[in-house]
């Protein structure tokens with residue numbers, strides 16, 4: 592109880608109705624989540640989905656492939672990458688490939704960027720979906736010693752995108768989709784040295800990293816005005832992220848949660864639909880979300896500082 596009290600103290604945020612936001616995320620998900628239109632078709636378009644071997648990412652990759660795109664998926668578990676590649680390719684008859692990648696290790700990110708470039712025959716990506724993510728069950732650090740949710744959910748993606756840009760692997764008018772979770776409203780900081788213990792520590796680390804995703808996207812969009820950057824909350828989804836014996840949502844009625852296939856619909860809207868605008872935040876039940884000035888996601892000073900931190904840590908200057 593004392594732990595919960597401490598947690599609630601840490602996540603209350605003046606000016607942002609946290610409980611209302613969480614309620615909006617859960618209420619009527621099944622009926623409010625959009626089904627992504629089948630068009631426009633994506634024949635000839637090249638796409639990359641991190642975490643495309645499982646959960647929401649699998650169905651994002653499947654949806655892009657169904658629409659005619661060639662798809663590259665990246666994650667750690669090679670057997671699951673192979674299975675996903677085979678099963679999507681068999682279903683859609685379009686090119687699906689994979690490259691192993693561990694976002695928790697910047698050496699792996701650098702190697703993967705080289706392999707992805709080679710496998711894609713230096714043909715740049717039109718759509719990149721930064722989907723892979725973790726919700727740590729206990730405190731852990733990345734290969735470079737950073738808190739693990741920060742490292743995987745934010746720093747690894749920042750480093751991957753930067754390396755692909757440096758290799759000319761991002762088309763000049765590409766769409767970059769960044770998955771966050773609306774639960775970020777509980778956080779106000781995101782740092783590589785965050786330390787925690789106890790039942791709610793991993794949850795807080797996750798919330799912080801999802802705020803980091805929004806700060807990263809805002810700063811990245813500023814620096815790449817020709818790219819379309821869309822941040823997405825996919826819904827509260829029955830995926831690997833929330834399962835497992837300690838999964839915070841594993842005790843909730845499964846009826847509240849979306850299937851991973853439904854969880855992929857809003858990211859697919861973000862990846863494929865024209866006219867969304869730049870640097871927007873798309874929410875599965877609330878649509879194009881306008882954030883209040885008090886929302887931590889629009890704290891320009893914090894996001895600029897956060898960008899400097901990412902730049903100083905990613906090993907490529």
Ligand SMILES: NC(=O)c1ccc[n+]([C@@H]2O[C@H](COP(=O)([O-])OP(=O)(O)OC[C@H]3O[C@@H](n4cnc5c(N)ncnc54)[C@H](OP(=O)(O)O)[C@@H]3O)[C@@H](O)[C@H]2O)c1
Pocket residue numbers: 641642643644645646647648665666667668669671692693694695721722723724725743770771772773824825826827828829830831832833
């Ligand atoms: N599920 C929800 O309710 C929910 C809500 C809001 C936002 N989201 C966001 O949606 C995204 C997808 O989550 P999900 O629910 O589909 O989770 P999931 O089922 O657990 O899938 C996570 C994916 O990320 C990959 N991954 C994990 N660690 C990695 C690493 N170190 N390097 C590379 N890839 C890694 C996993 O593959 P490997 O294990 O093989 O590496 C897997 O493909 C995440 O960004 C999450 O924050 C989910």
